[in-house]
């Protein structure tokens with residue numbers, strides 16, 4: 001099933017990402033960039049916050065398919081837990097789960113090492129608890145980290161908002177936002193930017209928030225968004241998400257606003273597709289080999305809802321799927337959509353191939369690694385792509 005990482009084992013790694021998000025060769029062409037992946041050089045997302053704020057729960061639910069109720073039995077973390085998710089997901093990084101009682105003034109706390117290679121710092125605040133102490137710790141953490149590494153993205157998760165009324169949620173967010181920024185301004189750190197997210201492991205908000213965190217670490221994001229915009233406008237699609245299938249994080253979407261319901265629908269669709277594929281899709285002769293992926297380059301799915309909406313999923317590569325929401329009337333010309341999809345898929349490959357080449361000619365360029373599979377797009381008929389990610393698509 002899905003917790004079997006084998007099926008997503010990295011065959012190829014591609015791409016370039018900031019900090020240490022190294023890229024490895026697309027297609028066996030050159031291997032000079034593999035060094036970027038060595039050991040501790042993996043890109044890092046840190047999870048910090050007070051005890052019992054929910055850090056380990058977040059990491060387990062988002063990346064290990066733990067059900068939210070099971071997190072009740074998690075034990076308190078007493079040392080830094082480093083979790084490598086590079087084998088199972090498109091974007092490769094490490095998540096470091098910290099113990100709540102971590103003491104920055106402890107001489108064994110090596111802040112240069114910890115914050116030095118860090119891409120994002122997620123600070124978790126329990127919104128169901130008194131958060132004054134958490135705000136102090138947030139201030140201490142952020143200023144300490146900023147002194148070591150100014151490139152870190154600071155993300156504040158106002159967590160456990162399930163059970164809070166909408167009004168109270170907004171009020172809490174506003175209050176935390178104001179206080180945290182005032183504290184920074186008072187100590188002349190107003191150049192530090194904090195992003196805030198309301199999260200809970202009991203709904204999709206935690207996946208949404210993590211998607212945004214990961215997206216900020218992907219330098220190709222504007223290009224991916226541009227490609228998605230072109231795709232949807234030429235195919236009469238309402239909304240399109242590019243999903244990392246295993247984690248259900250979306251690594252990009254078109255620039256129309258994301259509403260939580262559409263995102264949830266698409267997440268649920270991925271679950272359905274994976275479940276059906278796992279039950280019925282495994283070919284006998286492959287079932288014993290390591291190549292038994294239930295989700296492969298042939299995967300696609302179409303779900304018609306009774307409100308005239310269609311959900312359409314197409315595989316982009318071994319780790320990524322495109323999930324689109326569109327109106328049933330606009331699905332008449334599926335051929336055009338499918339053709340445009342092939343152009344889109346081809347363009348995505350070129351984006352990461354290009355990055356890979358740049359990364360391997362310049363070993364000093366900071367980069368983030370990406371898992372990729374080689375996809376043979378049939379023939380060469382797909383649209384052409386320019387450096388800015390523009391593609392020639394068929395008009396529907």
Ligand SMILES: Nc1nc2c(ncn2[C@@H]2O[C@H](COP(=O)(O)OP(=O)(O)OP(=O)(O)O)[C@@H](O)[C@H]2O)c(=O)[nH]1
Nearest residue numbers: 051052053054055056057071072076077100200201
């Ligand atoms: N209601 C609610 N409870 C949550 C949520 N996330 C985590 N919890 C609960 O919070 C408790 C503490 O969670 P942990 O993940 O162990 O917290 P932690 O931050 O890792 O704690 P330490 O390891 O001690 O620093 C658990 O009982 C979780 O079930 C949430 O979104 N909503």
Ligand SMILES: [Mg+2]
Nearest residue numbers: 055056076077
């Ligand atoms: Mg913990």
